[in-house]
Amino acid sequence: MRTVHRSAPPGAVAVIGAGWAGASAAHELRRLGRPVHVFESAPVIGGHSRSEVLRGVVYEPNGPHIFHTSNPEVARLVRQHGMTRSYRHQVLTEAYLHEDDETPHLLSWPPQVAELRELPVWPRVEAELARRPRTPSRANLEDYCISIMGRTLYEVFVRDYTEKQWGRKGAELSWEFAPGRLELREDGYRRLFRDTWEFFPSHGAAPVIESLLADVPVTVGARMGVTDLADLSRHYTAVVVTAPLDEFAGRPGELAWRGVRSESRYLPDYGTAATATPAYVVNRPSHRVPYTRTVETKHASGQHAQGTVVSHEYPGADSRHYPVPTPDRRYELRNEALKKDIRDLSLVPVHFCGRLATYSYINQDRAIEQGLACAREVAAGSAVTRPGASASP
């Protein structure tokens, strides 16, 4: 894309990517009075959280996206753009408690002590819980989990799921993303999240992100990279990048990523309020099945539609969905080096926000926070002039 910048007004900012981070940055820049143009490589906006409709049923081609936040500004912003329907997310896990079990137990995720007490495995679990250290281990993901839930629960709920999801053993992953994601519930709280606000809009996230970008010019099908920076620098006073930096820098392979592939099927034989699976998200940790979870968005959207869509989520796809958090943080460090290299190639300031560009395992609310912060940083830091352009009035 090297031909779309000609009409950019003075002081304009280019935003690369139209997911939550790019959309929030662009929306905030507009609110602050800065002209902005968004470049999105996909044919549609919305990024990873985008929802779609299959034969009249709302579903999520990139996995389940529950919006939860404790940030009042983020909650206010998404509500203003249509994210108004409250939701309470609960997850189930299909757990094989013994290697030779033929049928799994359907248990809560995170594991609930009250449920576990009813199972034959409880005496072993209880003994392991009594031996837990006072403070959780920070050596790696496996040690962290065992130190908070004991080895048996780790093996039943987390070990195989982790190996399937990340393609690595728990001992090869950092403990850092586990707090808040992996826990043992002793207080009977059944919902997955503890945030103040939790939403699931009846049409999914796509219309909300589209609303954020309603007044912003967007060019779709525009894959941008470092080779575009010279041209961007001539037409924009700053660039906000939300794309993955190894790809943006033309150095694929420099960062490790894990991707998932969702296989979604429309099932016609379900009435307007009927669903096919026991919950919106059912984790399938066992190696006996190749996928990690099933997703049926109809549970969350509350949609009344003939039929339903069930997705199976397969790990190991060749796409950039999850950063890989190793204990030595080697890829986070490489990402910082990529930021510097990209900045060095640009004549105007380049800012980075969002899950991909910051190489961080963040949720939607955090992507929005980063987008807003990035926009304010741009507005505060960059003058409304650009090389060769006259200042705006």
Ligand SMILES: Cc1cc2nc3c(=O)[nH]c(=O)nc-3n(C[C@H](O)[C@H](O)[C@H](O)COP(=O)(O)OP(=O)(O)OC[C@H]3O[C@@H](n4cnc5c(N)ncnc54)[C@H](O)[C@@H]3O)c2cc1C
């Ligand atoms: C399977 C899965 C499930 C998840 N579930 C939840 C959940 O339940 N709740 C939650 O809060 N979060 C969830 N998340 C996290 C959530 O998806 C992210 O936090 C959020 O989508 C990040 O938004 P973003 O704008 O940073 O990135 P993205 O949504 O990935 O947007 C980046 C955009 O940039 C575009 N792009 C990439 N490269 C280029 C380029 N070179 N040029 C132009 N455009 C480019 C992409 O096409 C994309 O549209 C989940 C993530 C995954 C992987």
